[in-house]
Amino acid sequence: MAESGRHRFGLNSREAWWEDPFSEPEAGGPDRLRWPVLGVVFLLPFLIPATKSLIAEPEVTTGLVAVGVLIYAYALCYLVFPFAFRWPRPAKLGFGIGMNLLGLGTVAAVGSSPFILLYGTAVMVFLAPPAWAVIVDVPTLLVGALLLGLAGKFQDGYGDLITVASVTLAMFFMANLVRAVRRLELANKEIATLAVTNERQRVARDLHDLLGHSLTTITVKAGLARRVLESAGDIPRAVEEIREVESLTRSALSDVRATVSEYRQVSLSAELVGARAALRAAEIEADLPHAVDNVRPEFQTPFGYVLREAITNVLRHSGAKQVKVRLGSTWLEVEDDGRATEVVRGNGLRGLAERLEAVGGTLRTSVRSGGGLLVRAEVPQPEPHAATPAVRAEPAGGLA
Known part of the structure; x- marks a missing residue:
């Protein structure tokens, strides 16, 4: 049981590292209606300076158009990534890897701050299994450092790169926490369902044991009273049997109420007395x-x-x-x-x-x-x- 708990709610087992996140229907990632608005807000610090730099160019060239397409394709992927949560694993991995490549391409083409890599690494953390997030995000950050070095900006940009790595790591653990919480919610729902099922089975079992015995005894005693009246006409004995039927009926009704409220207790000695009376009547x-x-x-x-x-x-x-x-x-x-x-x-x-x-x-x-x-x-x-x-x-x- 402990192994199962580690597998479902933490990263203490090998299987948990490769498990698909948010694979349950109830856990479909961010709200796909609200996210575009929030996503645009998050993208503004990146899009505003990038757009200004594109507009500031005196001449529209093929390279400039390609850079613009690269920038806005990267931003668009960030806006639509919540729709990828329900995709199969290969499609999700391809989407996350593609976003990281677009981010690296943007850094290489624009020569901007490595902060923009954060959009791709964050998407990979929330979209892919933890192991794949590490496999893709770590090389992305290393390539980003290499691009800074090739551009001669490593001394100025390494602090930003460390910040991106730190935020990505924090998001990695946040994503795992969100997954654990959502799975705990599903586990609680499953426990509640099992509790209801067990209670139904208990009531069904108790009512079967109770009513089966009581109704069988009542039937036997009512039949005995009928036979007494038909054969011997012994009214006092028939009345006595009918009184016992009435008593059994009242007792059965009381037991049904106690069973439903889970207060009913069975006594072996009382069952022996009841068995003796029922067998004698039969x-x-x-x-x-x-x-x-x-x-x-x-x-x-x-x-x-x-x-x-x-x-x-x-x-x-x-x-x-x-x-x-x-x-x-x-x-x-x-x-x-x-x-x-x-x-x-x-x-x-x-x-x-x-x-x-x-x-x-x-x-x-x-x-x-x-x-x-x-x-x-x-x-x-x-x-x-x-x-x-x-x-x-x-x-x-x-x-x-």
Whole structure:
């Protein structure tokens, strides 16, 4: 992760030096509507004296026209360079190199101050990868120094050349800072998107676990009440079942509200009580533990989810006549004798696997030899302290 961070936000890795700047759609360089005005303001200190020198010439010659074209082509490139940010890398490199060559040509033709090289070196810094900016700008400054020497102006102009080099270096680091800030903004947007996605997945997983179990139990109990009324006409028992349906409905509504607000907690002991009632209503023999004291406290919540989903699947799909639940300090098993012949992992089992992964555990489902499923959730036993002897956890069990 640290390597990735250096690559994206700094120049501490080789890849970062060759990375295209502002390649994201949201990071397209300077504002292309405002820049021409600002660009003209920046160019005036160069264009005004250059234009005056051209006008002052007594005769218009081919060389004078060529020098004018060179000067204004250089200025025009500076004005339009924001449009080059979205170009492919070869085109951007060609544009930046061309600007530096035009700047050197202007210095050679006019014999003016090396300050004008700054327009080309700045464009290269912001337009090209950092490595290419160094490769192009450093030779440009060296050639500028050579031109000053050939013109016999090195003693007078070397200070200006040092100033150009210093400003270019400052812009180099400024450009890298701008790139880092923009990439951090994109990273923040990505983090926000991932947070929203994770929250949606959490709510979807919780609602699936909650409503799947509650609605299945309500369906079973409502069906039992109907059968009681149709077969035996036992109104008191039917009324009792309907009261339990009402209670389950209110509890489910409360759980939905708690899930949305992220305050809902699952209790393994409460899930055992609910499983016992649901299996009894479905006329399935239940072999369940009477207590959960032997389960480590930090695992009781994820095991509660496992128990809830496993019992829901038994009620929905298995056609089982008997269910066994066993508990250990770091494991839980739910076994049924239903008609399942293969393991089908739906949203519920995938959600349980994610919950267990969060605490370092695993979920395994397998088909029993005589039919039915065995679901086992297990979290690796933590290493005991050297001074504390390991104690083997015995499962709590018993007939309902």
